[in-house]
Amino acid sequence: MIITAINAENFRKYTSLQLDNLPDRGLIALIGGNESGKSSIGDAIQFGLFGRTDQVPPEEAAKLIHWGTNQASVALRLQHRGHEYRLVRSIDTEGNVAATLFSTEEEVTLADTPESVERQIKALFGYYYSAFSKAFYWGQQSSNTKEGDSDNLRAIAGLREHANLSKQLEREQQERLDTLKEMEGRSRHTLNAINTLHIDDTQLPRLNTIVADIEARQQQLTLMGQRLDKESLAYPANLEAFKGVERNTRKIGLWTKITLLVFLVALLVGLFLMFTPEWGSKLLGNISAPAQDLLGRGAIRLASIAALVGAILLVYGWYVEVRRLRPLQTQANHLAAALEDSYQACTQPISRHLQTDSIDYLVEKHLDFPATSTNHPDMVAIPEWTQSARRYQSKALYVHSAADTLNVGLTNRRQELAQHHETVKADILTAQQQLEHRAHLQTLATEQETTLENERRQQVVTSTAIDLLQRDASHSIERFNQLVKTRCPELLQRFTQTHYKSLEILPDFSLKVLSEEKGDYLDFNEISTGTQRQVALAMRIALANALADATKTDKQMLFLDEPFAFFDPERTQNTLESLAETSKGVMSQIWLTAQTQPEGVKLAQSIHCQQGNHTLKV
Numbered sequence: 008m009i010i011t012a013i014n015a016e017n018f019r020k021y022t023s024l025q026l027d028n029l030p031d032r033g034l035i036a037l038i039g040g041n042e043s044g045k046s047s048i049g050d051a052i053q054f055g056l057f058g059r060t061d062q063v064p065p066e067e068a069a070k071l072i073h074w075g076t077n078q079a080s081v082a083l084r085l086q087h088r089g090h091e092y093r094l095v096r097s098i099d100t101e102g103n104v105a106a107t108l109f110s111t112e113e114e115v116t117l118a119d120t121p122e123s124v125e126r127q128i129k130a131l132f133g134y135y136y137s138a139f140s141k142a143f144y145w146g147q148q149s150s151n152t153k154e155g156d157s158d159n160l161r162a163i164a165g166l167r168e169h170a171n172l173s174k175q176l177e178r179e180q181q182e183r184l185d186t187l188k189e190m191e192g193r194s195r196h197t198l199n200a201i202n203t204l205h206i207d208d209t210q211l212p213r214l215n216t217i218v219a220d221i222e223a224r225q226q227q228l229t230l231m232g233q234r235l236d237k238e239s240l241a242y243p244a245n246l247e248a249f250k251g252v253e254r255n256t257r258k259i260g261l262w263t264k265i266t267l268l269v270f271l272v273a274l275l276v277g278l279f280l281m282f283t284p285e286w287g288s289k290l291l292g293n294i295s296a297p298a299q300d301l302l303g304r305g306a307i308r309l310a311s312i313a314a315l316v317g318a319i320l321l322v323y324g325w326y327v328e329v330r331r332l333r334p335l336q337t338q339a340n341h342l343a344a345a346l347e348d349s350y351q352a353c354t355q356p357i358s359r360h361l362q363t364d365s366i367d368y369l370v371e372k373h374l375d376f377p378a379t380s381t382n383h384p385d386m387v388a389i390p391e392w393t394q395s396a397r398r399y400q401s402k403a404l405y406v407h408s409a410a411d412t413l414n415v416g417l418t419n420r421r422q423e424l425a426q427h428h429e430t431v432k433a434d435i436l437t438a439q440q441q442l443e444h445r446a447h448l449q450t451l452a453t454e455q456e457t458t459l460e461n462e463r464r465q466q467v468v469t470s471t472a473i474d475l476l477q478r479d480a481s482h483s484i485e486r487f488n489q490l491v492k493t494r495c496p497e498l499l500q501r502f503t504q505t506h507y508k509s510l511e512i513l514p515d516f517s518l519k520v521l522s523e524e525k526g527d528y529l530d531f532n533e534i535s536t537g538t539q540r541q542v543a544l545a546m547r548i549a550l551a552n553a554l555a556d557a558t559k560t561d562k563q564m565l566f567l568d569e570p571f572a573f574f575d576p577e578r579t580q581n582t583l584e585s586l587a588e589t590s591k592g593v594m595s596q597i598w599l600t601a602q603t604q605p606e607g608v609k610l611a612q613s614i615h616c617q618q619g620n621h622t623l624k625v
Contacts, residue, residue: 008085008086008087008131008132008560008562008563008564009029009031009085009086009087009562009563009564009595009596010029010052010083010084010085010086010564010596011027011028011029011031011084011085011086011091012026012027012028012029012082012083012084013025013026013029013048013051013052013055013081013082013083013084014026014027014081014082015051015055015079015080015081015082016078016079016080017072017073017076017078017079017080018047018050018051018054018071018072018073018079018080018081019044019047019050019051019071019073019079020042020044020047020073020621021044021047021051021073021621021622021623022073022076022621022622023621023622023623023624024047024048024051024622024623024624025623025624025625026048026614026623026624026625027625029596029612030596030611030612031086031562031595031596032562032590032591032595032596032611033587033590033595033596033597033609033610033611033612034583034586034587034590034597034599034605034608034609034610034611035596035597035598035599035610035611035612035614036599036600036601036604036605036610036612036613036614037598037599037600037601037614037616038600038601038602038603038604038613038614038615038616039600039602039615039616039617039618040602040618041602041618042618043616043617043618044616044617044620044623045568045600045616046568046600048598048614048616049144049146049566049568049598049600050063050071051081052083052144052566052598053136053139053140053144054068054071054081054096055081055082055083055094055095055096056083056094056128056136056139057125057128057135057136057139058096058098058104058106058121058125059136061140061144061146062146065104066102068098068102068104069098069099069100069101069102071098072098072099072100073621077099077100078097078098078099078100079097079098080095080096080097080098081095081096081097082094082095082096083095084111086562087131087132087560088559088560088561089561090110090112091110091111091112092108092109092110092111092117092131093108093109093111094106094107094108094109094124094128095107095109096121096124104121105121106118106119106120106121106124107119107124108124108127108128132558132560133557133558133559133560134554134558138554141550142547142550142551142553142554143551143554143563143564143565143566144565144566144568145544145547145565145566145567145568145570146568170480172476173473173476173477173480176469176472176473176476177473179469180466180469180470180473183462183465183466183469184466186462187459187462187463187466190455190458190459190462191459193455194452194455194456194459197448197451197452197455198452200448201445201448201449201452204441204444204445204448206438206441206442206445210438211435211438211439211442213364213368214368214431214434214435214438215435216362216364216365217362217364217365217368217431218428218431218432218435220361220362220364220365221361221365221424221427221428221431222428224357224360224361224424225421225424225425225428227360228352228417228420228421228424229421231345231348231349231352231417232349232413232414232417232418234341234345235345235346235349235410235413235414235417236410236414238338238341238342238345238346239342239345239406239407239409239410241338241342242338242342242396242403242406242407243403243406245335245338245339245342245399246399246403248331248335249332249335249339249399250399252327252331252332252335253332255327256324256327256328256332259320259323259324259327260324262320263317263320263321263324266313266314266316266317266320267313267317269309269310269313270310270313270314270317271310273306273307273309273310273313274306274307274310276303276306277303277304277305277306277307277308277309277310278303278307279303280299280300280302280303280306281300281303281304281307284296284299284300335399339396339397339398339399340397342396342397342406343393343394343396343397346389346392346393346396346406346409346410346413347393349413349414349416349417350386350389350390350393350413352380352416352417352420353379353380353381353386353413353416353417353419353420354378354379354380354386354416355378356376356377356378357376357420357423357424357427358376368431369427369430372430374426374427374430377423379416380415380416380417380419380420380423381412381415381416381419383412383415383416385408385409385412386412386416388405388409389409389412389413392405392406392408392409393409396409477514480514481514484512484513484514488511488512492509495509495510495545495546495549496508496509498545498546498548498549498585498589499520499542499545501545501585501588502541502542502544502545502581502582502585503538503541503542503545504581506522506524506538507520507521507522507534507538507542508521509521510542510546511528517530517531518530518531519531520534520542536573537573537574537575537578538578540570540571540572540573540574541574541578541582544567544570544582547565547567548565548589548594551563551565551594552592552593552594555593555594556593560593561593562593562595562596563593563594563595563596564595564596564597564598565594565596565597565598566598566599567586567597567598567599567600568599568600569600569601570582570599571601579605580607580608583605583607583608584607584608586599587608587609590611596611612625
């Protein structure tokens, strides 16, 4: 592919650029000082072809618009494999790009969007920007330094990315190894912290059981006090009721006895008069037999009435016994039981009423267990008052005194248990905090192990990537060295006046050149800057020839921006002669920029760029 015309509007330095009827073979020299617009012509070629330049990526292409205008456009007339094409590309300040590719012979549009133009160019030329920039375009900005030349050679070999990526991966790998070492130390510290806790997992359930036991006992004492209050408050009324029922019971018993006596006397008299009339006559004197019989029958009736009354009295007595006396006696028994239970709670140590595990724990804590909960003098009389109250023989005052005394004792017992309860709760809180701390450490350890595992996997991935990169680099180095051996000797000798005839890239990406004079390879940095530029230029042309052959093009353009920087006059002259000779081959159209007019070599065309001039027409 060669360029036969360039027309640009408002592009970089130029408001108008018209280069027509460009020669298809030979050297085209762009002559001018700094900021004269030479590089802008190279940028116009790059932008027209690919929508980008060496220094400006596609997303920033609006920077190429001439200052103070709204749109830039570049139109290129191209020849490729005997066919002519016209490529037009434009961009506005908003970054909107338009591109159209025409076939001038067939007068048809081959593509009319940037995307379709890109696909069509790749199909026509067999390459796109990346290959073009490595093979057919020498950028001044990337080759003005000694390091730039070696970097360009690596880029030509396809190894600059390998070298940069390899260094980056190795740096990341070392950082990851340092990070792994630090993380492993933190993980060990966390595991050691877990092991030094020495937590008994059975301790917390045990403490919870002890707390439940103490709380149950506290509840029992509370209920015991409530029961004692209830029963003691009811005692005076029950005592009065019991006395009333007892009086009624005695009266019923007396009348029952009288009725029974009447019944027996009347029954005996009636039977005596009815069944022994002769004895009755003797006893009663002159009473007639009918009167005696009537008297006997009356006695029998009186006995029957007495029996009936006695039965009623017995039933009533049973009713009083069952319905009145027994409930009162039950109340008395309840009171006595409440008094006895409370008395036992107050006069026996807590250890008598707690579970064995609870007692063992409290003993371990060296806690006291007082035998009695109160020293009130009434405590001595409470058992006697309890027995008297069971028979309703105790005064209400004594019962209230006993209840008050026992309530004081029960309160003291509850306070004692409350102190033990707080002790256990404090230990529970400590155990919970220890468990929470261990759980936090275990979670942290798990997270650290997960992170470690991820880092280890990343380390393996990075190691694999480095290995694959090294293998790929090795293949690339091998291919490049093969290219050098097959295509470069003639070019290297021509460009370096036979001082050097071969170039080689080692596995560590270092460059060496074969010195004809010394008969050995030299490090690329050992040779002079000018020679380095000659070697790099020879390699660029060799790669350009290889790519041109691969894409089966008959003519190909090559743009060299300031190729003679760091060259002395002799090297410049030799290089110009070599380039002129090169233009007789596939690399037929060779563009080069220079500060002054090259002498001693025939140029196909000279284009002079003037500083401060924003238009150029040739």
